[in-house]
Amino acid sequence: MQVAMTDAAVRLIATIAAAWALAPLPALALTAYVSNERDNSISVVDLDAMKTVRTIAVGQRPRGIMLTADGTSLLVCASDDDTIQIIDTRTLQIVGDLPSGPDPETFALPATGNPLFVSNENDNRVTVIDVPTRKVLAEIPTGVEPEGMAISPDGQTIVNTSETTNMAHFIDYATRKVVANVLVDPRPRVAQFKHDGSELWVSSELGGTVSVIDPVKHAVKTRISFDIRGLRAEAIQPVGIRFTKDDATAFVALGPANRVAVIDARTAKVASYLLVGQRVWQMAFTPDEKYLLTTNGLSNDISVIDVAALKVIKSIQVGRMPWGIVVSPQ
Amino acid sequence: MARNGISRRAACSLLLAGAAGRFAVSPARADDAVIRIGYIRSMARHPVISLLDAPPPDAGLxxxxxxxxxxxxxxxxxxxxxxLIDVPVRKGTDITAVLARLAGEGVRLVLTDLPADGVLALAEAGRAQGMTIINLAAPDDSLRAADCRGNVIHVAPSRSMLADAVAQYLVWKKWTRWLLVLGSHPEDKLLAEAYRRAARRFGARIVQERVSEDTGGSRQTDTGLVQMQQQMPLLTQGAPDYDVLVAADENEVFAGYLPYRTWDARPVAGSAGLEPVTWDASSExxxxxxxxxxxxxxxxxxxxxxxxxxxTGARMIGEAASRSNSADGDKLVAFIKGTDFxxxxxxxxLLTLRDWDLQLRQPILLADGRTVVSISPQPGFLHQVTELDTLGVDRPETKCRLP
Incomplete structure (x- = not known):
């Protein structure tokens, strides 16, 4: 997709390009980008070397982070600056911003690359942004403290979770209206469709469960709960959810339980738990699904999980309170 | 509690007469099921030691x-x-008449930040109309024991919960030798008793107790600072060796003056210094x-x-309404008291309700006025059901007999 830039940003890029020789860039390596909520920065992690190679200063309280489909731009919700910043992945410079509405936390882009759906945590709404013109197309009221955003594989359904209303709100793409609200357990965080679109999974941080929702009937089919020997039930707080491309396996990050649950996604049964860093929230696969990376908010690192072996093989130090993570497609 | 922003001074002097202003009710959308919630709100205020603690007119509201x-x-x-039907009440307001008018408006659930005697008066008056009172502020353990009522739900933590929260942290720090300094008001004696109980439960030792008499006129004035600089060392001079001073001063008469003014260089906890609170403006x-x-x-x-x-009190009602998909007062109360709440x-x-005394289980923040220092229950204080029940009066100890 194309991201429009301001004139100033274009000039900035020209300036940067001139200085390129001085700045070795990790453009060729497999790269992960991590938003550090407490450091107002993005850590750039070289996944061949397995270490942080650059740190990009961004706006205040960076949380949601995403790459555009072509991998050329990194989008970051700078929540306390009420904006989404655009970072050029070649130069690692901020080249523009999007009118996100107040306190953007997370967002989602359809496969077409446009428009962008943003959850505005303080304003109980979802903002729809036309990326090329950077104009707000719609503001959709949902519940209290909108958080997770998901788009169905066919692009026709947008889902937003609200942390205090405790619902998954189904928004029709065409009409931009809320068509259904599904009550889930307390403090829903992340919503994720299976790749085949057959199920929507929603994690409830304080409920300690993942709700498996039928996206056609708008009904909870089953609830997955977790039981880890030696841990209080209250310490198990599901947040991030990722499915392998074949939808056979799901990984769920369990927050202060410091573990990622491995789930047979067909039966919704928990198979095992992997010990990672402290307060694990968000996760991202490498494009080949060889590795799953997790952000560990309290230990200021990311864990690298070998997906085939189901083993945690490495911790990589990043900035303070890592929140979100995305991996470059190349 | 200094930073709770509500008077306890008026606890014994709730006089009943007169009436509150007219009720303001915002119109509901057509076809909606309407849930009306009353808030009988104390406007009583007492002097505070720090200007930062002065409660604003809309405290609670x-x-x-x-x-x-x-x-x-x-x-x-x-x-x-x-x-929300907000009814500010002042000295002299007839709260039973207020409650009757709320009942007439279709209100079944009433929040109140009145002190214990007001809570009990509302509970008695509301019983016939099937009204439930949500106690937002009265910390009295008696309301959760001999004086417990089936139609009173406690959001406010009890004194014993607050004292236990402080005690667990001090014991975790291995600051187990306490100098207990209490005020001369009845509430201070109750709070001091909660600290004695907490010391026994968690293995701390009160090396000595001292009383700071409220003789009036000792609050900060033009010359008061100098007085405090002299008086606080005197109050704490010559104590047996201790690790931490625990202050029990609910009416904010002296505790706020203790930090940095004790005879020995010791930290202060309780009613000043490290305070147990339900919230702090720095909690993120x-x-x-x-x-x-x-x-x-x-x-x-x-x-x-x-x-x-x-x-929290108002959200409990909202949560019950969305989970039970009902606007019926009895159903909402039943849901809040049920196991799914x-x-x-x-x-x-999640905060849940103790079924033996209708007290809301909750972690307690320990704040120094700038940051949240810690949150109790502390690691290592174990419980067979939930660690939150290490704070306050547990099921086997309760003296509450609900109908």
Whole structure:
């Protein structure tokens, strides 16, 4: 997709390009980008070397982070600056911003690359942004403290979770209206469709469960709960959810339980738990699904999980309170 | 509690007469099921030691208002609408008449931040109309024991919960030798008793107790600072060796003057220094940052503990309404008292209700006025059901017999 830039940003890029020789860039390596909520920065992690190679200063309280489909731009919700910043992945410079509405936390882009759906945590709404013109197309009221955003594989359904209303709100793409609200357990965080679109999974941080929702009937089919020997039930707080491309396996990050649950996604049964860093929230696969990376908010690192072996093989130090993570497609 | 922003001085002097202003009810949307919630709100105020602790006129009300906004945002999706009927009461207000008028307006659930005698009076008066009182502020253990009532739900933590929260932290720190300094008001004696119980339960030792008599006129004035600099060392001079001074001063007469003025160089906890609270304006964990942000934007001030207690009380009703999909007062109360109830309140876990005394289980923040120092229960204080029940009076010890 194309991201429009301001004139100033274009000039900035020209300036940067001139200085390129001085700045070795990790453009060729497999790269992960991590938003550090407490450091107002993005850590750039070289996944061949397995270490942080650059740190990009961004706006205040960076949380949601995403790459555009072509991998050329990194989008970051700078929540306390009420904006989404655009970072050029070649130069690692901020080249523009999007009118996100107040306190953007997370967002989602359809496969077409446009428009962008943003959850505005303080304003109980979802903002729809036309990326090329950077104009707000719609503001959709949902519940209290909108958080997770998901788009169905066919692009026709947008889902937003609200942390205090405790619902998954189904928004029709065409009409931009809320068509259904599904009550889930307390403090829903992340919503994720299976790749085949057959199920929507929603994690409830304080409920300690993942709700498996039928996206056609708008009904909870089953609830997955977790039981880890030696841990209080209250310490198990599901947040991030990722499915392998074949939808056979799901990984769920369990927050202060410091573990990622491995789930047979067909039966919704928990198979095992992997010990990672402290307060694990968000996760991202490498494009080949060889590795799953997790952000560990309290230990200021990311864990690298070998997906085939189901083993945690490495911790990589990043900035303070890592929140979100995305991996470059190349 | 100094930073709770509500008077306890008026606890024994609730005089009944007169009437409150007219009720303001915002119109509900057509076809919505309407849930009306009353808030009988004490306007009694007492002097505070720090200007920063002076309660604003909307102390508590702001928290309840925000919760009602939250309830209505959710309610809009479920065809439910929530109205808050705010009734500020002053010395001399006939609260039973206020309650009767609320009943006439269709109110079945009433929040109140009145002290214990007011809570009991409302509970008695409301029983016939099937009304349930939500106690936002009275910390008296008696309300959860001999004086417990089937139609009173306690959001406010009890004195024993607050004392246990402090005690666990001090024991975790291995500061187990306490100098207990209490005030001369009845509430101070009750709070001191809660600290004695906490010391016994968790293995601390009170090396000595001292009483700071409230002789009046000792608050900070033009010359008071000099007086305090002289008086606080005197109050704490010659104590047996101790690790930490624990102050029991609910009426804010002296405890606020203790930090940095004790004879020995010792930290202060309890009614000053490290204080047990339901909320602190600096709490940002577990999504707290967004609650603080919404609150400040709407009310142009920081969120105080009483605001959090009122927010929690009103949110409990909203949560019951959305989970039970009902606007019927009896069903809401039944849901809150049932096993499926839990409310999220930015404290990292769900808050649930103890069925033996209708006390809300909750973590207690320990704050120094700048940051949240710790949160109790502390690691290592174990419990067979929930670690939250290491705070306060547990099921086997309760003297409450609910009908």
């Amino acid at each position: 702001a928290g309840a208002t925000l919760a009602m906004d939250d309830n209505n945002t959710t309610g809009r999706l479920l065809g439910q609408s929530f109205d 964990s577990w999504g707290g940052a967004q609650l603080q942000s919404r609150f400040v934007r709407q009310f142009h001030r920081r969120m105080m503990p009483l605001d959090m207690q009122a927010w 839990g409310v999220a309140a930015y404290k990292g876990q």
